[in-house]
Amino acid sequence: xxxxxxxxxxxxxxxxxxxxxxxxxxxxxxxxxxxxxxxxxxxxxxxxxxxxxxxxxxxxxxxxxx
Amino acid sequence: xxxxxxxxxxxxxxxxxxxxxxxxxxxxxxxxxxxxxxxxxxxxxxxxxxxxxxxxxxxxxxxxxxxxxxxxxxxxxxxxxxxxxxxxxxxxxxxxxxxxxxxxxxxxxxxxxxxxxxxxxxxxxxxxxxxxxxxxxxxxxxxxxxxxxxxxxxxxxxxxxxxxxxxxxxxxxxxxxxxxxxxxxxxxxxxxxxxxxxxxxxxxxxxxxxxxxxxxxxxxxxxxxxxxxxxxxxxxxxxxxxxxxxx
Numbered sequence: 178x179x180x181x182x183x184x185x186x187x188x189x190x191x192x193x194x195x196x197x198x199x200x201x202x203x204x205x206x207x208x209x210x211x212x213x214x215x216x217x218x219x220x221x222x223x224x225x226x227x228x229x230x231x232x233x234x235x236x237x238x239x240x241x242x243x
Numbered sequence: 244x245x246x247x248x249x250x251x252x253x254x255x256x257x258x259x260x261x262x263x264x265x266x267x268x269x270x271x272x273x274x275x276x277x278x279x280x281x282x283x284x285x286x287x288x289x290x291x292x293x294x295x296x297x298x299x300x301x302x303x304x305x306x307x308x309x310x311x312x313x314x315x316x317x318x319x320x321x322x323x324x325x326x327x328x329x330x331x332x333x334x335x336x337x338x339x340x341x342x343x344x345x346x347x348x349x350x351x352x353x354x355x356x357x358x359x360x361x362x363x364x365x366x367x368x369x370x371x372x373x374x375x376x377x378x379x380x381x382x383x384x385x386x387x388x389x390x391x392x393x394x395x396x397x398x399x400x401x402x403x404x405x406x407x408x409x410x411x412x413x414x415x416x417x418x419x420x421x422x423x424x425x426x427x428x429x430x431x432x433x434x435x436x437x438x439x440x441x442x443x444x445x446x447x448x449x450x451x452x453x454x455x456x457x458x459x460x461x462x463x464x465x466x467x468x469x470x471x472x473x474x475x476x477x478x479x480x481x482x483x484x485x486x487x488x489x490x
Contacts (some may be wrong), residue, residue, distance in 0.1 A: 179397065179398035179399060180394060180398060180399045180400050181394050181398040181399075182398070184469075184473070185465075185466075185469055188465070188468060188469035188472050188473070189465045189469070191468075191472075192443065192450045192464075192465055192468055193450065193461075193465065211405075212399075212400040212405035212406050213400075213406075215405075215406035215407060215408045215409075216406040216476075218408065218409075219406060219409060219412075219476050219479075219480075220472060220476065222409065222412045222413070223472060223475060223476060223479070224444075225413070225416070226416060226425060227444045227445065229416060230316075230422075230425065230429075230445070231316075231356065231360065231444070231445040231446075232352075232353045232356050232357075233309070233312055233313070233316070233352040233353055233355065233356035233359075234349065234352070234353070
């Protein structure tokens with residue numbers, strides 16, 4: 178698997194269920210490739226941030242006050 | 244995170260898990276539904292120093308601040324100030340109907356935003372012509388160029404742009420300045436791509452619901468969502484993490 182395909186699959190994993198074959202190939206690639214595993218971590222972080230944003234926790238909010 | 248999805252009390256409060264709203268309005272497409280996380284009852288609080296909706300209504304400053312954030316959130320997705328104001332107004336009216344108490348202002352805001360997300364879904368459902376397919380294609384070409392540029396001829400990361408681990412990213416979530424950058428990055432997304440992306444990420448709609456309605460193939464839909472994520476990642480990387488954050 179090439180990095181370009183791996184990065185796409187990481188994203189698609191948020192939107193559809195990956196096949197077992199895709200998952201295995203992706204996992205194998207991620208285990209060997211620092212760039213792609215960083216990419217995946219960043220995508221996961223992005224998700225967390227988007228969830229917070231959609232819950233009104235940002236930017237003005239949270240419990241911190243104005 | 245967001246694991247607890249309780250039933251939402253107050254059926255007049257405008258929150259529904261799936262299916263048409265209870266307003267009696269005809270709903271043309273049953274496929275559209277809000278399936279994202281709704282703040283559960285775990286966040287509710289019974290007794291103690293709870294914030295009641297009642298108190299909130301009387302607190303003008305707090306109301307104004309939350310309202311401002313709501314309008315910004317709605318505007319980002321609807322890109323029409325009248326539609327955004329309407330969605331916020333409806334959400335607030337629905338929220339005021341509820342008599343719940345909340346563990347704090349943050350929990351209350353989360354709940355109000357869950358109502359707002361439903362109102363935005365309603366607004367989008369009634370305006371399916373919001374996506375311009377040909378503009379979407381043009382946006383895609385530009386975003387694809389920046390994506391392709393990350394890879395060498397063998398489709399591996401170019402060394403100078405290979406993703407580098409972000410330092411303590413979750414600490415950024417607690418910083419006001421980070422959210423300003425995040426806000427700017429969201430606004431920076433091309434309009435049609437952003438709409439589809441936000442329907443997915445903010446409103447929790449499934450890709451077949453979003454793209455099926457718009458006549459976009461599933462494959463293309465995934466490409467569009469990836470473009471948006473890639474673009475947002477790049478913007479945050481350059482605008483915050485590579486710049487060393489707020490420090």
